Amino acid sequence: MTVPITRNERQRLQDLAQQVAERAGTDAMKSRIGRWYAHNTGHSRDPMMVFELGGFSEEFLAPYPLRCIHPLAREVEANLLTRLANEDDVGDDKVITADYPVPIPIGFRLFRMDFSFERVPDALGRPLGYRQTSFPVQDLPRELPRLPRSAFWADRPSAEARRRQIEDWIGEWLTVRLVNGSLTWALSLSRYAIHLMGDEALFLAMAETPDAVRRLYHRIGEELTTYMEWQEREGLLTLNNGNDYAGAGSYGFSHELPAPGDSGAVRLRDLWGNMNSQETVCVSPAMFAELAFPAYEAIARRFGLLYYGCCEPVHDLWGPCLSRLSNLRKLSVSPWCDERRIGEQLAGTGIIYSRKPSPNLLSGETFDPDAFRAHLEATFVAARECPLEIIIRDVYTLRGDRSRLRHAVIIARELADRYR
Secondary structure, three states: OOOOHHHHHHHHHHHHHHHHHHHOOHHEEEEEEEHHHHHHHOOOOOEEEEEEEHHHHHOOOOOOOOOOOOOHHHHHHHHHHHHHHHHHHHHOOOOOEEEEEEEEOOOEEEHHHOEEEOOOOOOOOOOOOEOOOOOOOOOHHHHHHOOOOEEEEEEEEHHHHHHHHHHHHHOOOOOEEEEOOOOOOOOOOHHHHHHHHOHHHHHHHHOOOOHHHHHHHHHHHHHHHHHHHHHHHHOOOOOOOOOOOOOOOOOOOOOOOOOOOOOOOOOOOOOOOEEOOHHHHHHHHHHHHHHHHHHHHHOOOOOOOEEEEEOOHHHHHOOOOOOHHEEEEEEEEEEOOHHHHHHHHEEEEEEEEOOOOOHHHOOOOOOHHHHHHHHHHHHHHHHHOOOOOEEEEEOOOOOOOOOHHHHHHHHHHHHHHHHH
């Protein structure tokens, strides 16, 4: 049953959807898609550039006032407007395709436990900061054998109802499709370990009861594997080999997926996987390799292609851990990573150097183009023997200066032309 919206709201959504469809059909957009496919093979020397907008979405859309009042119509309007405004005002390599993805609500509750958090607003009142207020596991060796099986659920009927509703509004112009993004950020085992115990208790346990910590990571991995296999059996998985978020800010365009052997349903090996262990930056590479990485590796091998990392530095993990991942295609190179070392390690491997520049250079009181250029130039030098993508993320304000978006992209393009 469709929810009524006003005639003006419907016309607004249809006008925007038509514009999106027209942009999707341009030769320029088709060429960009071809560049992404070539890039994701790991053999292209044509760098790709993405500027994530989610941290300052309201500020970004400020020049484009929303006209819809109906909550869902307003959400669709903002989505379509963002795509068009990104192309006009940013000019990065994000792709406009003639579709509209609708997420399936899917949930995972590790060991059937609830984790409580206290949120803290930033200077603009947004609840960005948080701290966990309690940790359910206090004595790991004693409590680990008692942990129950995890719970998970999916609500396909509500997703399908939402899909039909949006299709009624804009289906003439865009294909409205269900997507499953539930695994995108779900496979970071260290985050669950920290939520269970807290960082201090977990790190002490690594020194005092390492076997228990190894078993904890193994158990968390088992629970996540059960969750993934349940999704596979239930037909919940959807391909992420097109204009789909695949990794920390990157996109999944790939002809290597789905994997050979058509089973009639999407399998885990048909997908990009995404993993990180940001919480263990103070753990030695040797200890991480011994206690945590075997559980990561067991999950990683289930996927066709893999994106690894987020904000953690990965240069010290390359030798003992990450070099063993045969399906690794993209590696996050954060502001805390030794760029030169990781560039030397990745040279000739076909693994994409997925660079995350420091967001501080774009969100400060003023924007210094020369400082940003020097920062990015160090990346192009370090990654000169690697396929490269620049992913600008974790920017939470532009201080009202939207010109920084286009300026940053222009600088990156100039450097790409110089070092290509």
